[in-house]
Amino acid sequence: MSKIKFTALLLMAATISLPITVHSQEHPNLIMTKAGIEKVRKNLGTVPLFDASVASVQKEVDAEIALGIDTPIPKDFSGGYTHQRHKLNFIIAQKAGALYQILEDEKYAKYIKDMLFQYEAMYKTLPVHPQERSYARGKLFWQCLNDSNWLVYMSQAYDAIYDTLTKQERDTLENNLFRPFADFISIGNPQFYNRVHNHSTWGNAAVGMIALVMNDEELLQRALYGIEDDGLEIGGRDNDGGFIKVEGQKAGFLANLEDPFSPDGYYTEGPYYQRYAMYPFLIFGLAMHNVKPEMQVFEHKDNVLLKGVDALLNLSDADGEFFPLNDGQKGMSYYTASLVTAVDIAYQYGKQDPALLSIAEKQNNVLLNEAGLLVAMGIRDGKTQPFAKSSINLSDGPDGQQGGVAVLRYGNEDLTAVFKYAAQGLSHGHYDKLSYSLYEKGDEVLQDYGLARFVNIGQKGGGNYLKENKTWAKTTIAHNTLSQNEQMHFAGKYEIGSQHHSELYLYDDANENVQVVSATEANAYPGTHMHRTLAVIKSAGFEKPFLLDILKVNSDNKNQYDLPFYYMGQVLSNNFSYDSPAILKPLGKKNGYQHLYLEGKGQPATTSTQFSWLGNGKYYTLTSATDVSDELLLTRLGADDPDFNLRRDAAFMIRRKDSDNTVFASVIEPHGSYSPVSELSVNSDSHITELKVELDNNDYTAVSINDVQGNSKLFILSNNNAAPSKQHKLKVGSKTYSWRGTFHYTEM
Amino acid sequence: MSKIKFTALLLMAATISLPITVHSQEHPNLIMTKAGIEKVRKNLGTVPLFDASVASVQKEVDAEIALGIDTPIPKDFSGGYTHQRHKLNFIIAQKAGALYQILEDEKYAKYIKDMLFQYEAMYKTLPVHPQERSYARGKLFWQCLNDSNWLVYMSQAYDAIYDTLTKQERDTLENNLFRPFADFISIGNPQFYNRVHNHSTWGNAAVGMIALVMNDEELLQRALYGIEDDGLEIGGRDNDGGFIKVEGQKAGFLANLEDPFSPDGYYTEGPYYQRYAMYPFLIFGLAMHNVKPEMQVFEHKDNVLLKGVDALLNLSDADGEFFPLNDGQKGMSYYTASLVTAVDIAYQYGKQDPALLSIAEKQNNVLLNEAGLLVAMGIRDGKTQPFAKSSINLSDGPDGQQGGVAVLRYGNEDLTAVFKYAAQGLSHGHYDKLSYSLYEKGDEVLQDYGLARFVNIGQKGGGNYLKENKTWAKTTIAHNTLSQNEQMHFAGKYEIGSQHHSELYLYDDANENVQVVSATEANAYPGTHMHRTLAVIKSAGFEKPFLLDILKVNSDNKNQYDLPFYYMGQVLSNNFSYDSPAILKPLGKKNGYQHLYLEGKGQPATTSTQFSWLGNGKYYTLTSATDVSDELLLTRLGADDPDFNLRRDAAFMIRRKDSDNTVFASVIEPHGSYSPVSELSVNSDSHITELKVELDNNDYTAVSINDVQGNSKLFILSNNNAAPSKQHKLKVGSKTYSWRGTFHYTEM
CATH class of the missing domain: 2.70.98.70 (Beta-galactosidase; Chain A, domain 5)
Incomplete structure (x- = not known):
């Protein structure tokens, strides 16, 4: 497998020599920063698309708050209630976090806090999920993949309200929920965590996100470089028939960033899975950029993450629907939420390409952070250019x-x-x-x-x-x-x-x-x-x-x-x-x-x-x-x-x-x-x-x-x-x- | 067949007693009038939707004029070139007539005149159409139905340029083209003309329209009341298996107006054919209204024609597509040209219902006459109300x-x-x-x-x-x-x-x-x-x-x-x-x-x-x-x-x-x-x-x-x-x- 030789060398070098500075922590620090949020607050009411996005999220979150919090005992596959409910919980919590930072309304912080403590109370004694189909069963969901989704989003919610919690409250959440959660999806499930695969990307990002919030160096190392001794045998398979471990395989976020992406930003599983994987890649990339800028995650492999956004947008038809290469569900398009994230981040941290604004305009929605603000301001200021797709x-x-x-x-x-x-x-x-x-x-x-x-x-x-x-x-x-x-x-x-x-x-x-x-x-x-x-x-x-x-x-x-x-x-x-x-x-x-x-x-x-x-x-x-x-x-x-x-x-x-x-x-x-x-x-x-x-x-x-x-x-x-x-x-x-x-x- | 007893009595009464006044003729007089066209000209440039409709028609007609006139020897069924070409000819000629009246540009009059004389030269010796499938073969088209379409539209074109022609030119066209044409589709084909059927409606309207232009009383009587002695046997069938003549059957435009419409304006063949039949009904109704107002065609049977427009609009789904009851082609909708005519006429001659304006707005197109102008002015002036469909x-x-x-x-x-x-x-x-x-x-x-x-x-x-x-x-x-x-x-x-x-x-x-x-x-x-x-x-x-x-x-x-x-x-x-x-x-x-x-x-x-x-x-x-x-x-x-x-x-x-x-x-x-x-x-x-x-x-x-x-x-x-x-x-x-x-x- 000569293809990974270069990767391996590079990663070994990284493992050995890169000093990871421990910053004095401030919150929020993942996808929102203190400076960014100040800018957002200052511009509230003056940027139509941003204001509309805030209003739309507010409507959605307020409706959920009115319904009350439900954290049911997990039992269903992805079509069932408990799955859908836990999924909605982490999505709404992440949004509530953004609203709390932007609007400074305590009710959003309280909603997240209450939800996290319900999870904390449940998680301590929660067994593995009762559905047995997965090669890596989760606890809240039938597969670790979805548990990782949960942690990627919940880390952001936690980050948003971090400063509202007492030291004791944080310790409780971290000791009983977040750290055990991160351990379970990583060292508890190396066959899931320690691969080059979109599953692992989610797992790595999840561990990395919570590591950055908790300022946990050990978890961050595990996120970036995987588990050193995973005990996995060569040649094992997952549910889809994919290899779990091949000879010479590296693991962790950086390996996942290295291996499945080509230098042109094409993701080897195809655009449907790229769309899915882009979210943890970019969100954790952004968090790293904010907390550990010296790691230069966005610049990694000649800006492959931002190139990936461009490649992905180019792998869509005239209606914005992704070509269903390999396993791809038809109808998935750049209107999906993870592409709002991708387009906004690519705009801010790329060349501020005005053609991206036309996609954002069609999406009619922006991220509730500084990147989203910048995009909405660009649209407001008439900077939009058509996104013309060529060969x-x-x-x-x-x-x-x-x-x-x-x-x-x-x-x-x-x-x-x-x-x-x-x-x-x-x-x-x-x-x-x-x-x-x-x-x-x-x-x-x-x-x-x-x-x-x-x-x-x-x-x-x-x-x-x-x-x-x-x-x-x-x-x-x-x-x-x-x-x-x-x-x-x-x-x-x-x-x-x-x-x-x-x-x-x-x-x-x-x-x-x-x-x-x-x-x-x-x-x-x-x-x-x-x-x-x-x-x-x-x-x-x-x-x-x-x-x-x-x-x-x-x-x-x-x-x-x-x-x-x-x-x-x-x-x-x-x-x-x-x-x-x-x-x-x-x-x-x-x-x-x-x-x-x-x-x-x-x-x-x-x-x-x-x-x-x-x-x-x-x-x-x-x-x-x-x-x-x-x-x-x-x-x-x-x-x-x-x-x-x-x-x-x-x-x-x-x-x-x-x-x-x-x-x-x-x-x-x-x-x-x-x-x-x-x-x-x-x-x-x-x-x-x-x-x-x-x-x-x-x-x-x-x-x-x-x-x-x-x-x-x-x-x-x-x-x-x-x-x-x-x-x-x-x-x-x-x-x-x-x-x-x-x-x-x-x-x- | 007791259902037609009332109809028969009414029509007999009409045949006997209604005096048909012969007006001194002025042109145009069918769907445009001298007064109407003055109003249109005066408002040009001030009514956006009307101006846009004129511009769009102008673009279409100018492109056809640039291509030159072609009147090929008929040979094809409806999918073939000669059919499509002759169809396009009458559609473009009618539009050119409207443009001539509105813009007073001689090139439009010349285009129509040249085309009509090409038809005149061809028609004199034209045999019946070579395709033998129809129970009533036309000359330009494989069925008399399409020949009738031609005459309904060409009558309007002729009307529009009537005053530009010399008496001798008019005589040539009328003697060699229009009158033989009208005779062929009526007395030449009573099995087509003398029925209660959408085919006959087109035939009757065609004969009536040219009668009104030529001021020909005999043809007008034939249009309104059919052929007195058609020589048809009871019980004959058409291509679709429909009866050609049943016991006690009346014929002509008024019988066709009477019989297939219910008092609620439902057309018994269903909305797809109602959409098709509405055009000759309304166009000839409008022409009669303009030339023979004393006949009160719009008011006939308690305003059934205008009620029919409302019924038809109500027989559409939320996208405006007609329910495909009976023989109906899916996708046909109120965006079709005949419904532009219907909506505009219904607006002017009905109660000027502001809900019709919302349909016209969706159609984004109006008729190039006074009715269209009125609709476009209503929209311009903000009178539009939603067309809310109820049960x-x-x-x-x-x-x-x-x-x-x-x-x-x-x-x-x-x-x-x-x-x-x-x-x-x-x-x-x-x-x-x-x-x-x-x-x-x-x-x-x-x-x-x-x-x-x-x-x-x-x-x-x-x-x-x-x-x-x-x-x-x-x-x-x-x-x-x-x-x-x-x-x-x-x-x-x-x-x-x-x-x-x-x-x-x-x-x-x-x-x-x-x-x-x-x-x-x-x-x-x-x-x-x-x-x-x-x-x-x-x-x-x-x-x-x-x-x-x-x-x-x-x-x-x-x-x-x-x-x-x-x-x-x-x-x-x-x-x-x-x-x-x-x-x-x-x-x-x-x-x-x-x-x-x-x-x-x-x-x-x-x-x-x-x-x-x-x-x-x-x-x-x-x-x-x-x-x-x-x-x-x-x-x-x-x-x-x-x-x-x-x-x-x-x-x-x-x-x-x-x-x-x-x-x-x-x-x-x-x-x-x-x-x-x-x-x-x-x-x-x-x-x-x-x-x-x-x-x-x-x-x-x-x-x-x-x-x-x-x-x-x-x-x-x-x-x-x-x-x-x-x-x-x-x-x-x-x-x-x-x-x-x-x-x-x-x-x-």
Whole structure:
């Protein structure tokens, strides 16, 4: 595991040499400071968005105070009452703390104090949580992760009212509640605490936050560097199948900051979990900045924390919803509370980028501290600039050498292709090398299914991961990428998948009208080499940009290849005939195939197969170069799903049997629109008449596209030399093309 | 057919006695008048919404002028180019006419003149349209209906530039184009023109509009009263299966105004077609008002035209989308252009209701005439009031005696139940007596499927009705109502269905917390009497209002009853066990059943069966009183649908076999919410613990609802006496209840 060598060295150095100064403590000191709060108080009533945020929080907290405090004996999973109640408690307490500091109204301090003492009375004798599902059970919640959430928030509440308590009261709380609590989630649960994982990040931050409030050096060391001798065996697994400890593993907050983030700020689990992990990262980062500025946590790894905020915002569609790469619940967006925190902190401690103000404006909510004040003042003072998302290529891996995720965007997110050629993504990763999803503005054109879970909805498996997450959502066939012989990439084995990553071949967004990303995957199916190239192209003869998708496969063996396209919408038309079975049967028996019904099966009628659909009032046509021996499958999800845990989504699938080396070349072409209000159907036909693989050998692949106006386009890729300076010369048909660089695109 | 006796008498009277004055003509005189246009010109630049509407139309028309005029030889169905082009021509010409009058820019007059002469040159020798599908083929379009659209709009364009043309030019256009055009769609196609049907309304208005421009008395008589001797045989059918001529039928615009509208302004085909028919009704009504005010068209039948606008607006959900009763395409809303016309005209010629201004404000567009100006001035001057939709009961039938449609609304459209107990609805009617749909704000909770058609989308059956409209959309099992022995109401026979209608039993919206509608149907299945009662109830212990649905069935025979609920969303949980088949088979062979797959089949585990789903971020639970012998079916649409013309929507269905007299009692209970952004799941459980039919006999049906707080509610309906003054006394269980009126609701 050479990837962590550098990390390890760096951390050893840190452990040995960095002096941690013990400041004389003042409170609050975590996310609010005395100076900051003075500034906030002084500006109250003059900054509209800040005032509105205070008023909104006040309304929420006052309503909870009126209901009274309830700290029930823990018993439920995440969908149940005791879980929800304890969760609400820490959220409201944190907010009440901010209100106390800002408004100086004693009732908020009293509310927190009363709640903390109820917890103190309960915690002393509280056994481990009765639900046994977790690999690391908490006490208040079914898993230590949620207990850590509690401590991250409660530390802030405690910090806010610290000065209102007597020494004796503080000692009681610290000795009976906070210190035992921190010990339980750390030394009590090293398998949870001492990892590189979003769980551990929460655990580390929780211990660190309370350490900073209590001025406890031992706990702070444990937060930053983990537990020295955790007694864990190498190779253990958590509930999601992720490794708990691997050889040479470091732990603690700094290791978690080092390892899952790439130098570009991409978080290896994907944006859904980055959004979740950002909160403890940034909140503890801010607390460290305030209490231990000499540690330079924000500046760590070339400002990776603040870069992470930018990366995360760029991993969202035009509506601000995060791309559901790996385990991601659709609909999660930058409107979520942790992103308010992230945007405000990134604004204050970054370059005060005025584009962040436009996100904050949409969020219509700011953090109740100095960062939130600064953001609200910036908006008030008209500094806002649009947050324009461009194409971006984000490396994966601690050193940025484990593949990545590229987002090609045309115009103002008119077309967005999200290409995944990343590492496994820890235990939340999917087996979907070289897959992609496609968006027109905020609408999915080709979807990534996301996770199979109803987060916090108790009726659905306690709100936890459903078994269909493993049997469907993680599988290869659930994604817009190649399945070979109905197997999953890496045989669906985490220990194999986590050793490999795809390799970037080319990324070029210099010309907005021809943007290209290309990557290879050599390990997903041993003996098979995949090379996929996506090009977002805007051609003058076409109303909208389209996506050219070239997937070149070379294998030592003859295989069956399945390439699905999970289109979103209703079938409109196609140029092939198919049989439509009277009864629906599953397409296969395992690896996700058992969940797909076969709704139609046909053969190409021409060498350019077309398939059109209507989705969200817009037309789309897939044109693909097909062989007569190909099978064209129309599938629908929902087989072997007795609990209705899966959506009834459809796919168009090209099946090519008995093939070793082949190319799948396709265009996804958005065109026209339909309005049920005007009932006007505009430009409902594809502009493409033919798509052809003109040439394909070891060195080059050339694909031509002919359109209804009689024009022709040609895209040539150099398969084995990506050097931008390389001169190429190639005869395709009767013409010879010369160019410099990895690809050549021409219109005739 | 006694229903038309009154109509016939009235129309005969009209034909005989009303003198039609021939005014000295001035132009424009149809939807614009000289005086009106003066007022418009004088206020230009001072009325923001009017100015914006002019600017928007100008941009659209200027772009078309820049493209040049194209009048292609007709060949396509409604999805094709020639259809779309001719349609756009008449729309743009009408708008150019308005611009010419308002802006006095000659280029608009020239554009219309050039276009009209291109049509004149083409029309002289134009054969009937080559597509043969219609019972009344047009010349420019595949059906006379669209030719009539053309003439309604082109009459306005011609009117606008009338004074710019020489006498000779006018003679050429009138002799070679307009008069032959009017003759072709009327005396050339009496089977289209001489009916009571939305087709004929367009035809009549078209002939009438051009008559008013040309000052042609013969054509005007033909428009108002139809063709005296049409030579049509009794009993002929159109493409939709509708009757062309029935015994004693009158024709012409006034008959069309008389017959399909109820005195409440409900249009018997339903809101989707009312929206379509409103335009010719109101435009020709306005033209008549301007040219022949003595005919009092707006005042006809107690202002039924303007009442119709109000009825139509009330037949929309919280987003302004019309309820898709009968053949209705979902998504059609009051944002459509014909509703801009309707709202503006209704404002000027009605009571200048300030609530209409809020609709106009949402439409963000006004008519380019005096009515539009008045609306825009009202908005400018701050007169706008909210258009608050309340519960409403609209009678059906020319005399209001053929059943109706009731809409029960709670709060600000927080819950809306749309109950259909109407007449057949002419050829666009569905076989769905006593069916209903349910909305929470603008979201469907239980859906009405609407039509099976992709209007104007050529790829889908030429944009016309698909065969699945007949095999699925019109069938009884496609609706939230009772299917007996897998048969359709009236055996799916239009000639039987159109002789009958349901009967209102009770409508009472006096108490917002307990609103009730109840109706009976005795003819849908001979020998079977259905009595359905819906109550929208807001109980203090419940977060949201719920719907109580009691369907009492009495039959001379033992039958199989199927009662489906077309819920919108994903299954969450249920309290019964079911088998989940590995392969999906159709539920039946015909009457719509051939389109349903059986996804699950179970039996009740308790006497109160519960079924929950999550839709649009909100939770819903159906609780129904069930017998152990009931079958509980989970179905999904999509069988026998090789062209993917149907949506893959689901239903929960209660099947009760071998029953004669029985009661289906259910509650549809909206509760809580889920946000994928906050991931908070709130109130996801039903509040209901038990629902029980406490008593059911000829005279009374009593249903109890117990909730989780231990409270109980009782709803008693008097089945045979709806008199509001009637005193009732009834023992239910051990308690005796006394009340006055048709129903009694009590909470304990």
